[in-house]
Amino acid sequence: MSHSPRQTDHAIHSQFIERWSPRSFADTVLTQEALMPLFEAARWAPSASNNQPWRFAYGLRGDAGFAKIASALVPFNRAWAEKAGALVAIASASTLERDGVSSPNPWHAFDTGTAWGSFALQAHHAGLIAHAMGGFDAAVLAEALKLPEGYVLHAVVAVGHQGDAADLPEMLQAREAPSPRRPISETVGHGAFL
Template identity: 45%
Template sequence: MSERQPQYPADALFVNRWSPRSLTGEAIDDQTLLTLFEAARWAPSAFNVQPWRFSYSKNDSESFSTYLDFLVEFNQSWAKNASALIVVLAKKITMTSQAEVEFPSYAFDTGAAWASLAFQAEKLGWVTHGMTGINKEKIAATLKVPETYSVEAMIAVGKQGDKAALPEGLQAKEAPSDRRPVEETIFEGIGFKE
């Protein structure tokens, strides 16, 4: 595995976190999962609304096959070895003093919560892999998610396994990816830079 090199002095926690697919299936205890959710709890949130919600299933539970079935076939092929699968939901509606309104930063804030969970997992020696290759309608129907919530993504959590355990086509991809140079993602002042 090639070592990632930051352009600027970002902490190794951010540089080294990546999304492996090879997982061992090792059991995850409740305390570890609750620690991940605790980290997400402290994510930044506009007006302290905290729109994120998480529903989960551990690999050894009766509901795990249902959660696995929420994923597209490609993700099922490797996520079956996750220690836990987490559904990420976001509350779209909030109450103001006048009425219920769409909360403009529900997805933004929920993304911050997912990132916090991912970095906490990294600190504890676990890996996470966020997925949008999911069946949102099936998740909403099965979990009885109210229409005021949005199904955002799913997360596989586990201990990193040997890439040789993956199907051949995925083995070559099982390495940390690089990122665009900082200068390609920022611009100063007025005007948009693609």
């Protein structure tokens, strides 16, 4: 009997352990209609002062935007992510504008991570896979996507339909499985951080 590495110690909604980040994209197109609900889910994430600092730029397989984002990926990621249906760059505004005065927003990355989490779970609900990547050239991507002044790039996400793991290079096939997690007992302190 196979033993899943995703056993929980406490009862939670199955979405949290069923979502994972495969690399085996099916080499199929993703329509704009299929992609937009993922941004819609991200849109409703909570943020400090409801500032909504997250920003997204995307390309659909075969279009110029997709090629621009793909060109900024490190070769390891590009090799499998080019088979995704869409590539999405995630950035955030690092400053707040209030009454014409600009000040740093210390929570911009925290809030944008929350939005990405909703995006990923919505992808899972829609029967799609979403795989975030930090392996990209930020200078190349900023230039290619016209990242505005004061914005910070966080990740590129490959989105699409899951394909056959057997189509991945052998080295990646071995890693194509849901991963475990550190136990709560090593993560959560009662009264103080561990």
